[in-house]
Amino acid sequence: MNRKTREKFEARARIIKSMGHPTRLFIVDELSRGERCVCELTDMIGADVSTVSKHLTVLRHSGIVQDEKRGSQVFYSLTVPCVLNFFDCVESVLKARIKKQMGMI
Amino acid sequence: MNRKTREKFEARARIIKSMGHPTRLFIVDELSRGERCVCELTDMIGADVSTVSKHLTVLRHSGIVQDEKRGSQVFYSLTVPCVLNFFDCVESVLKARIKKQMGMI
């Protein structure tokens, strides 16, 4: 794998990786239903605000979410709706895995 | 976030996370063109066989790939084709990011 190819996959892996954490995946799922402020997300998640804020920073840096400051609050939303396709596919993987475990394949 | 919800997102995040590494993403991309043995993948990637083997174990455990032993070789293939949708979406995220950087949004 040459340098250019490696860089290409590194850039793409970083985006996927940013969703590869339960809390961040929860955030993406929640934002798929509309924008949310940090305080709302923090309440739902039940972790320290600073922790949630850092997770949001990861998602923002990867380009999956964007933020908008309004008053004293910061609202986050998805930049691209297609990330929801991920969920459907993940379900397929889970289903296939269960089928295999049951010896149906 | 209650226990059940957390577990749900943990299971899904584990699948996504397994693709969140340049080498493993490369493997998924390569397998989208057909099954490959460990030795072929190792040649392409240019890392130690043991490293590649461990990456394949991660992907296998998450259910994204399956293995089949034939003779002295082990062939890997995708279990579910939809993982390719990930690539399209990742491209969209990258494009949106570039647009934003250029001040077009």
Place this chain on the structure above:
DNA sequence: TGCCTATTTGGCTAAATTGCCAATTGATCT
């Protein structure tokens, strides 16, 4: 101005990840 709320940043520790080498296992071939 001073207080309160919302959010981010710094710092620190614990845990997880990665990649290499060495050793092991398993199949093939002579």
Place this chain on the structure above:
DNA sequence: AGATCAATTGGCAATTTAGCCAAATAGGCA
């Protein structure tokens, strides 16, 4: 059986990640 190739596993050091607390920053309001 012995040699060889393919792949996995164990072990270890270096790096990265996660989450909490404390501190800093910023807006809104009395």
